[in-house]
Amino acid sequence: MADTIGNFGLLRSHHCAELRAEHVGSKVTLCGWVNKYRDLGGLHFIDIRDKHGLTQLSFEEFKGDFSILKKCSLESVILARGVVRERPENARNNKMDTGAVELLVSELEVLSQCDIDAIPFLPMGPIDASEVLRLKYRYLDLRRPHLQKILQLRSTTALRAREILINEGFIEVETPILYKSTPEGARDYVVPSRVHPGHVYALPQSPQTLKQLLMIGGTDKYFQICRCFRDEDLRADRQPEFTQIDIEVSFPTQEYIKSLVEKMLIRLFDLEANFKMTMMSYDEVVKLYGSDKPDVRYGLKQMIVTDLFTDSEFGVFANPAKNNGMIKAMFIPASMGTLARKDLDGLTDIVKPHGGKGVAFFKVEKGELTGGVSKFISKEILRELESRSTEGKGDGIWLFNADTDHDVVHASADAVRRFLARKLELIKEGYAFLWVYDFPLLEWDKENNRFAARHHPFTSPKKDQYEKFLKGQKEDLMNMPAEAYDIVCNGYEIGGGSLRIYRNDVQDQMFKILGMTPEDTKRQFGFFIDALKFGTPPHGGLAFGFDRIIMLLAKTDSISDVIAFPKTTSATDLMSQAPSEPSDAQLKELHFKWDR
RNA sequence: GGGGGCGUAGUUGAGUUGGUUACAACAUCGCCCUGUCACGGCGAAGGUCGACGGUUCGAGCCCGUUCGCUCCCGCCA
Secondary structure, eight states: OOOOOTTTTSSOSSOTTOOOGGGTTOEEEEEEEEEEEEEOSSOEEEEEEETTEEEEEEOTTOOSOGGGGGGOOTTOEEEEEEEEEEOOGGGOOTTSTTTTEEEEEEEEEEEEOOOTTTOSOOSSSSOOOOHHHHHHTHHHHTTSHHHHHHHHHHHHHHHHHHHHHHHTTOEEOOOOSSBOOOOSSSOOOEEEOSSSTTOEEEOOSOSHHHHHHHHHTTOOEEEEEEEEEOOSOOBTTBOSEEEEEEEEEESOOHHHHHHHHHHHHHHHTTOOTTOOOEEEEHHHHHHHHSSSSOOTTSOOOEEEOGGGGTTOSOHHHHHHHHTTOEEEEEEEEGGGOOOOHHHHHHHHHHHGGGTOOOOEEEEEETTEEESTTGGGOOHHHHHHHHHHOSSOOSSEEEEEEEESSHHHHHHHHHHHHHHHHHHTTOOOSSOOEEEEEOOBSEEEETTTTEEEESSOTTBOBOGGGHHHHHHTOHHHHHTOBBSEEEEEETTEEEEEEEEBOOOHHHHHHHHHHTTOOHHHHHHHHHHHHHHHTTOOOOEEEEEEEHHHHHHHHHTOSOGGGGSSSOOOTTSOBTTTTBSOOOOHHHHHHHTOOOOO
């Protein structure tokens, strides 16, 4: 470790988790918060706390005015000076790092008294305050060691990412926060311009075009740990502003990107040096899991069994089987646990939000079919199901999702799978990474009767698809694979990217397919289309969701735990009360009219 | 935009079919206590049951509206 300034020039000589037996006899100064005050009559103790830990202050030989202890209300900031001494043999605390010693206080100063009658909650101890109070008084919540540890983790992880990337020849470049509105994609946060009445900047949803322009500018290998902004509704893992590790490289193949990602994952998640991601195509992963971001730490794989039920007497199966629908089956071996009738009926509620009408089931008990839809299942069909099963056979429960809409079947099967994993406690510790490739380039937007970019409009079709792409036949475009990939960990999409379009004619065609007129394209992306004309290296990259990575490392399922000052699910900041109404003076200066 | 859950002393929770003075822990205040460290003991104070309206002899509990937090669907190129 290189020399540091350490505590030189600070009011304190040590932090609150530092003192050990070796310090006995030395004169030290500690600063921190009053964590606990214990008055045993003739004997007084204060536990002084900072983010590092606790030290016990003893007042056994305190010569000053004891009335000062009255001012040491909980959460006050105090300074204590004295000599470190070994605790009596019978008074040591093994549960504390500093439990072998205590500070024999000779001088005590209350630097800032806490108004204990007004404090909304105490950050120490086992009781957590409600979400509302925690966010309104976030600085109190941040005093909790748990949140301080996460901030530390965040900082360390960012440093590790930078180390890897810089070591691989990348440079970090800052791109503008005040940028141009892009109506494609998510809603923009918009910032009015005072100098240009009636004009607005937009905060970037991602630095996508900028990093591609850096490649065109010859930057070669770029990264940035950057903030992105999206004005969409929130979720447990989604905030209106979030952080990405944004990466772009010139002349890559997918193999390069994947190797780089593996190298980073090894460092960020402390994996084995020879770690390789499991690879799965988009089609494959959806077929097996019903989702493009499955948690693969447990099984419950699904199989498509539509063909077994074309002659079924059971309408729920026969209807999709005869009308291009889909039936998916999932087997829960008896060894995995069992489900009560109540749980099986409850599955209806699980699939409902996804458009599913219910979940059909039957049981196999001692080789006999019972319950649910068993009377529609012949021994032959069971034999066929078992021969296709990857999850075992014999006694257990078979579940079925059937619908004429394939998306409903996949989404329902995924929801059931995730529910069962929790219910049957199948989820193991650790991380399971997946590299999902060959995403479709486009998806058909039924409502607006047009194509939308599955990833974004700069994603390249697979090389062998260029000819068909430029022809632009709808049936060719429908399932066209793209040079796009996602990194999935434990059910979270922690990153995604693509090789980009670097040909002007291909990019033009993409905008055309997305239903944009040449005028739209020119107005929104004219600068970018132009740039593609003047010598563009093939390039590609990806972005990691930094907050989600920290969530996984911190083992929390709430994104607000990993952000110092998070917003609520209605995108407000309870602490500062943002957003707030602009003042009349601001509106006037910005030439904005406002309906109050 | 749609659906579910939650809202009770400063804080976290309990509160039965709608029925007397809404209960506990931590925090606060007072008294006692020389080795505690989740200190202990005795006592005190602390409530618009999120807000508004309704049903009822009577509402923390039932109904409606609304606000806030939260989870999900849509959305998130």
